[in-house]
Amino acid sequence: MAARTHSGMRGIAAVPSYVVMQPTTLCNLDCAYCYLPLRAADRRMPVEVAEAVAASVNPWAAAGRFSVVWHGGEPLAAGQEHLAALLAPFGPEVEHHVQTNATLIDDAWCAFFVEHGVRVSVSVDGPRERNAERVTRGGRAAYDRILAGVTALRRHGLPFSALAVVSRPGPGLATELYDYFLDLGCDVLGVNIEETEGVNTRSNARDAAAVTGFWAELVGAWRRDPRIHLREVEWSLRYAGAVLAGTAEELLPRRLDPIPTVAHDGSVVVLSPELAGFTHPRYGDFGSGNVLTTPLAEILAGAGRTPWVAEFLTGVEACRSSCPYFGFCGGGHAANRYFEQGRFDGTETEHCRNSKIRLLEGVLEHAREHQSPAV
Ligand code: SF4
16 A cells, blocks of 8 residues: 655755744643753744744745744743734734643633634643643643633634544554543544654654554544544545555655744744754754844745755655555654654654554554455
8 A cells, every 4th residue: 555656755845834832931731751952941923933933934825825823832832912913914814723721721822813813723632541641731631621721712713623642552542642632522533643753752662563452543533523623534535545546656746835933033944843943963953044134935945955855855855766655654754763863864763663664564553454345
């Protein structure tokens, strides 16, 4: 099923499909697996940074669907007044999203989301006992506060997505998680196997059969009640369908989406939000420019010349010529290469094994076991 492909994308697109913005570096939680280096500091994005980004984004949004994802830190820790001031420069066509730990969501925040048309994605790892890594700065479990935030969203009838991190995949977990998220009421679910990134240096090497089995079980749980859009499974099924139809090579975009992350101070890191805030003797601060001095559109047009990005593109070409999963994966994951291998031109990482290769193998395992014509 993992069709070898030799064409597909080359280089980086000049126009992204979304921009990630960091309204504050601060997070009110201190999760054990978090990659953010400055999450204890409250460095807020000045409104001038949002105005500069909006100058490039508004024309893109007028020409087609475009999102701004307010990430963090914890974006709601910036406060409603400041977040509203950061949203103000963006035109009405721009879709706004927040990725939040939900602990600060109350009735007032729900009213804010409605007023500003903000879509909400909540980070929660499953039932209470699965959230042991999600703790406050004082080390106390955050689960009750997360649930209170989600309850507020539901009380206001606001649809929301969920993002779960799985640290120890094993039998039974996928079914437990899927049933939990059905009850929680999210309409979209993304599942990440824990990654070695940023200041999280814990190894993400996992038993291959356990990870493949986790994904296979998740497909089974989803197929029994597919009310949730399950991000990873839907990607896989779309790819499997395209391989069977002989159209897999059309699935990858022609060029990598640059996915710029604009940090609190206006500096721009492309492709991997996880690199923002780090420095390296050879790669510097990984930045491609600063929106306070150069328009975002201009920064992205030259992003391919950023030294680490050029090295990464060499790695993507190595993936293209060596990996049978390239047609599905596209060879992304710059930050995973760097944090696992110390450089950008390698190929297979533990992350791509867990989240691409074994995902596809898991979908196939499920199909083999169930002999289903649907997959
Ligand atoms: S990142 Fe990993 S799965 Fe993706 S194309 Fe490269 S080697 Fe293959």
